[in-house]
Amino acid sequence: MLAEVLLLARKDLRIEWRAKVALGQVAPLTLLIVVIFAFALDANAPLLELGAGGLYWVAILYGGTLLTQRSFELETEDGNFDGFRMSSMKVHSLFLGKALALFVQICLLEIVLGPAILLFYDVQVANWALLVTAGVAGTMAFSVCGVLWGVMAAGLRVRTTLLPLLLVPVLAPVLLAGSRAFETALGVRADAGWSWTSLMFVISAVHTVVGLGAFGFLLEES
């Protein structure tokens, strides 16, 4: 199964590398959001510092949703959804392969956004281990949720508008937990950052189990 997962993820990442949508369009756009927040709240530096974690995850939510849409656009253009469904790869491999490719792309997005937050919002990292672990946990949760809800919308004509509508409410707990964990990691809140991080791992695990169980059905019925 691992070979199939890697085959699919490699294909998605190769296409993204060529098309440069993630790094060439989505990353600059999310970067712009971070900068706009910095301009908008510039007069209130303490507020910007307090809200840095939340604003980071709002930007990731926006960019990640675009990447999820893009991930399933690949499978729907030129009738590719039929090819995707006709593949003899295991359904679990399809789910995990798409999730892995999305995970890598969102990680790249975070690598671009992270330094921007530190620079523009003038915050210091108090706990690197928590920051990185929370980032990984949130990205995992985002990836599996994105693929699960992405395939649900993939076969529909209204998928472009429907996917954010489905995905954003589902990702609200990840946004909340990620923001709290980052606030602790950035030293602006003495809170249980590790507990919030654990919650994101739990969300990832739950959606992975649901995804592994439901992806085949959703693939056929969407």
Next chain:
Amino acid sequence: MSAVVEFEDVVAVTGSFPVLTGVDVSVNEGEIVLVRGENGAGKTSFLRACAGLLRVSAGSARVLGFDMRVDRRTPRRYIGLLGHENNLYRDLWAKEHVEFRAAAGGGPKSDAEAALAKVGFPSTLWSVPISALSAGQRRKVAIASVIATRPRLWLLDEPHAALDAESRTNLNSVLREAASAGATVVFASHESALSKELSSRVITLQGGRVAGDSGAS
């Protein structure tokens, strides 16, 4: 010869519209069957039902021995489908695409080069992005992708579309070769002369059901 496709009174619905309204047909191993009919007769729906992409609502449907009302996914590993659209990833190179389809179909990646050569796709274009290819060249890549999966059942919807005369003749040779090796080919086409020359049997669909079958006993 064993039956590869066995449909009895098959009904399939898209949305609330019945696209197959009681199809009775049996296709045997090694046959090359032309499915013809007017626009909207149900040709594409029939092929999609054979591929398991369209759910059968009523009747009995068996493909390669699998009951399509119970398991639509497993038989797909033995089926090669070429639809109206080419199912191509436009940012992959032609060879990469065929390699991916071959590997995703459970075959070796090394089949890709042979498949591309078989459809007359020049090796100078193997490393060109699909988005830069002409319509005919894309069709060839799509056909090569099907060949590379070594299907037992070929389902082709207007396979000659966008191909030049030489490539059409070449495609017919490829399909004849596959059938003589034991594969079954079912294809829909409006290309009368070319298709009749290729096919060993003609099924005519009308209003979602079989209106004529040259192979009916």
